[in-house]
Amino acid sequence: MCRPVHFAVVYAINPWMRPDLPVDRERAVRQWELLRQTYLDLGHRVDLLDPVPGLPDMVFAANGATVVDGRVLGARFRHP
Incomplete structure (x- = not known):
């Protein structure tokens, strides 16, 4: 995970x-902290990446997928 600073x-x-709508960074950080703590409370290991100025998309996972019963279920993100 990467803090959304x-x-x-x-x-x-x-x-x-919507680039015309500003991001509430304080809210984003609070939500991120809650998600991270939830993963930890559920017993998951959370690896952190250092955020880099100028790379605002680091907060998003690329090539999202999950593993169920030994099978990888890959995401297909699409929009209309």
């Missing part, structure tokens, strides 16, 4: 991104 929406690559 540099998270911003500076361009739109899908219909849900």
